[in-house]
Amino acid sequence: MKLPPLDYIRPVTLAEAIAILAAHGGDAKAIAGGQSLMPLLAFRLAAPELLVDIGRLPGLRHIDISVEGVDLGALVTWRDIERDARLTYAHPLLAAAIAHVAHYQIRNRGTVGGSLAHADPAAEMPGIAITCDALITVVGPNGTRMVPANEFCLGGLSTVLEFDELVTNVRLPPWKQNRRWAFEEFARRRGDFALAGVAAFYDIDQNGTMRDPHVGVIGVGDRPMRLSVVENLLEGKSLDAGLILQAAALARDAVDPTDDIHAEAAYRRDMVGVLLERVLARAGNIVLMEAA
Amino acid sequence: MNNVSQLLVGHPVERMEDARFLSGSGLFVDDLERDGMLHAAILRSSIAHADIVSIDTSAALRMPGVHAVITAADIGGEIPVIPLRLAPLPEFEPFRQPVIAADKVRYVGEPIAVVVADSRAIAEDALEAIDVQFEALSAVTGRGATEDALFACADDNVSLRYSAGFGDADAAFANADYVRTERFSVQRHTALPMETRGLLAEWDSSSARLIVTGATKVTFYNRRALAKMLDLGQDDIDLIEIDVGGGFGVRGEFYPEDFLIPFAARKLARPVKWIEDRREHLMAINHSRDVACELSIACRSDGTMLGLRGAVFSDMGAYIRTNGGVVPAKAAQFLPGPYRIPNVSVSVETFMTSKTPVGTYRGPGRFEANFFRERLIDMVALDLGIDVAEIRRKNLITEAELPYPIDGLVPYEGPTSYDTGNYVEVFERALLEIGWRDKCHLQGRLIDGVRHGIGLGCFVESGGAGPKENAALTLERDGSLTIAVGSSVLGQGLETVLGQIAADTLSIPFDRIRVLHGSTTLLDEGFGTYHSRAVVMGGSAVLDAAKKLREKILEQAANHLGRPNSELTIADQHVVAANGASVSLAALATEQVLSADGTFANTTRTYSYGTHAAHVTVDPRTGRVEILDYVAVEDVGRAINPAIVHGQAIGAIVQGLGGVFFDHLVYDEEAQLLNASLADYLVPTASDFPRLRAVTLELRPSLTNPLGAKGAGEGGIVAVAAATANAVAAALTPLGVEIHHLPLTPPRLWRLIKDARDRTPTAA
C-alpha cells in the first residue's frame, strides 16, 4: 500500500496551480486534505505523475456569511465548519450535516472543495449543496464559471470539472428565519459514510402551509439527488402525519439504489422512507406513531 | 518484610510496560533499521483457484533497486509445507500449505513471488511488473463437491469427518417429550491486531547463523519448523521477540512469510524486512470462525435437558495450517457447555474452499458453540413456556457434580473434566448485575420506537494447555532481578503479572525486575502463549524458579551472616537476619552467580466459567441495535492482577461485539475477498460500545497449578454472541423474528423483520 511513483509540487498562487494542472494534461492531480486521494493512491487506484498540493493556496479558507448567503472557500475543513458558531444560526442544516462527517483526524484535514470534487454519493457536503441549490465556483485556464450544484455531479465519483479546473468556493443561498429543517442519516458506525441520509427544509407561510420545500438524499444512488416528487407533494400543504407517510412512500419509489456488501438495495430504499418520515416529523414537530 | 499487605499478587499493580508504550518508546519490528537492509513485498494471487501456467519476473528484475524476485523455482527441491502444530492428524496432511505456490493457487492472497528491493515502494512497483499467466479453475465457495476439486485426493473437498460423544443420544432423543433442531452459523471473520505482522531476517554468512526478529506466540516451535525447512540446526537460528502489537491467536503462527523472508535474507546475505500492509493482512492472516451447526436438543417438558446432537461444518479455506482442526473440534466440544446433558453426540466435517486458510482466533470454537447452544436454549424456553433464566438454572452443573467429565468429545484428545467452580452462583450474580428481576418485564416491549431485549449466555472455557513452561531467574550484580520465560508477550501485560509473582516470592521491588520473554535465545525450550496458558504455565514456572532462587540467596547469605536460613528474610534489597545483621543482594550476586531455573509441567486443563448478560434495544425500522448495558461475570480462579484481567475482559467483549455486529470477511462467487481494507471491513471503534462491565470473581481456585489461576483472556469473548443475539432475539420475539446467523447487521435484522411481517401481515 505504498504510493505509486509520483512527483509533488506546492504552488503558491491559484493561477500557478491551474497552469501546472493544465501543462500536465491530465497526468497531474490536485491534492487538498488528501483524505480521499491518499487512499486511492495507496491502493493504486489512481496513479498521477504529479501531485499539485493546493493546501496552502491563499484566500480559499474563508467562511463568509452575508445577505448573499454562506460562502465556503474550497480549503475550509470540516473542523472549521464545526468550530464556527455562527453557522448554527446562519446555516443550521449545514452544521448538522457536517457533524456526521468522519472522525477527528479526517475532520481536521478534509476539505469542502475536495469533497465536492471527489463526489462520493454518500458524502454530506455534495448532498447539502444539492439540497440547498448551492452555486459552485470553478476556476480554470479560461477563467471562472459558476456551476449550479445539481449540474455539478455527473455520476459515481465524477463531476463536470475538467482536469485543469479547481473548485474555489461554494455558496449556499441565505438561510431564512424560522425555516423548518432536519437532517438524518444512517451509518453503520459513527463517522462512517451513510448507508442513506435525508436532508429537508421548508418555510412556512402565514397560513401555516409549507413553501419552497427542499428534500435531498445521499447514499442511495450514484450521486446525491433531490426528490422533486416529494417536494411537489409538500408544496403548499400543511404537514401532518398522513402527508408524511405519503411523502415517504413517494420517496421510496423515487430512488434507485443498488446492492452492495453493506446493504441490499431494498434496505436502502426503505431507509430513505424511514429517514424522510423522521426528518419531516422533526422539522414539523409532529409525533409519529411508528408502526413497529 | 514479607508481610501480606505488601504482596503484589492479587492487586491491580500498574503495568510495568505502560510507561514504555505510552511514551512511544516501545520497540516494534518496523522500528528496526539495519545497515544494508532490504525490503520485501509479496506477489499474492489475484485469482482464487487456478493453475499457474508461467511466471515471468524478468521485467521486475530489471527495475532499478530490485535485488531479487523469488518464486517457487528459486526455492529448489521440494517446496516446504507448513506443519500442523496442534493435533497433527494424518487426514490433514495432504491439505497442508506449501510456503509458496508452484503450479497452483487456491486462494486470493496466496504467495506467488517475493520481491526484495531497496524500499518497500520499489518492491511494490516491481510486483506490478511480474507477469503471471493463470488458467482459471472454478472457485470453491461453499460446502460440497465442485466442478474443479481443490485437491486431487478429495473430490468432495472434504478434509476430515468424525463423530464423537458420550451417553446414548439416540435413546435420549427417542424417548424425549420435546425435541428441536435448528441450523446456525457464525460468519468468517478474524482478529485485527493493530500492528500487522512483520519480520526482520538477518543472515550472518561468516557464522552461517540466522536471526529473525518479530517472532512471537510459539517461537521455539517455529524455530524447529524453520530449521527443518532451511536445513539448518536449531542452534543456528534465533527467533527474537520484541514488542508485539496484539496477537489474539492469529499472530505468531508459522505462515508462508516465516519461511520466505528468512530464505530471502540467506539468499541475498542481507537483512530483509517485511511488514504486512493492511490489505495483505486481511487476505493473508488466518481467518477464523466460519462454522455452521445443525444442533438438536431433547428435553423433558419441564425443560430438563436429556440429549444434545450437533453436526459442525467448518469452512477451513484453502489449506490446513498450523492449527489443524482446532476451530471445529472446539466448536463441537463446547456444544454442551456448562449444562448437565447426559447424552451428547457430535460430528465434525471440515471442508476446503478457495478462501484464506482458517486458524484460531481468541475463543476459537467457543464463541461459535456458545452462540449455537444458548440460542437454541432460548428457543426451547419459549416453546416450553419456561423463563430463560429458569431453564438455565435448572440445567447448570452444580458444584457437587464437579469435577464433571466431558470425555470423548474430541476423539484425538484424552479424558478431561470441568475442574472447580460454582456455575450457579456466578449465573445468579450476572442476573443480579443486569437487574434481571426488574428488567425482564421489558422483554420485547416497544418504548419510544425501540424494542428492548435482555439476553443471557453461559459458558465454560478451557485454558492452561500443557505440556510445560520454563523460566530462568537471575539476580543481577546490581541486585535487580531478570526473569526469562518461554511464554510470549503480545501486549497482554504478562511482564507485569510475572513480575508480581517473582516480586512476592523474592521480596524484590517490582521496579527492580526485568522480564525477558519469548525469544529462543533465553532458554533451551519454551512453549509459548496460546490457549490462555501464559499465566497458568509461565507464571507457575516463574514461581518455581523464584522459590529456588530464594533458597539459594538465603543459603549464601547464611554463610555471610552466620545465621541459619530460617532466621533470614529479604527486605529493602538486603537479606536481613533476626539479629539485625544484613548483606545486600547486590553484594551476594557479585560474589557468586545467583540464578535458578524453574519449570512447570501439567497437562490438566483449567476451566474458567461464567455468564454474560446483555440489555439491548433494537430499532425495528432500521435494524440498529444499541447496547444499553452489558455485564460479563467470570470466575478466573485467581486474578494475579485484577486491573489487567478487567482490561482483558472489556477488550474481549468489544472484540466479541465486533464479531456479532461488524467483522465479516465477505467473498463473492468467484471467491474474491470483497473487503480487504478497513474502509469496508468494519471493526468496533472506541465510541461504539461505551457501556460494558466486567465482574471478575475468584470463587474457586484451580487445583492444577500453585497459583490457583485459570485462563482469563478469553472468557470475555466466548459468550458475547450468545448473550447479545439472545437479547436481540428477545427484543424481536413479538415480531416473530428468530436469530440463527451472524453478523446481526442492520440490513439483516431489517430483512428478518420484513420477512416475518410478510409471513404474518397482522403481526404487531
Ligand SMILES: Cc1cc2nc3c(=O)[nH]c(=O)nc-3n(C[C@H](O)[C@H](O)[C@H](O)COP(=O)(O)OP(=O)(O)OC[C@H]3O[C@@H](n4cnc5c(N)ncnc54)[C@H](O)[C@@H]3O)c2cc1C
Ligand atoms: C475514514 C474516512 C471516513 C470518511 N468519512 C466521510 C464521511 O462520513 N462523509 C464524507 O463526506 N466524507 C468522508 N470522508 C472523506 C473526507 O471527508 C474527505 O476529506 C473528502 O471527501 C475529500 O476532501 P479532501 O480535502 O481530503 O480531498 P483530497 O483527498 O485531497 O482530494 C479528493 C479529490 O478531490 C480533488 N480536489 C481536491 N480539492 C479540489 C479542489 N479545490 N478543486 C478541484 N478538485 C479538488 C483531488 O484532486 C481529488 O481527486 C472520509 C474519509 C476517510 C478517510
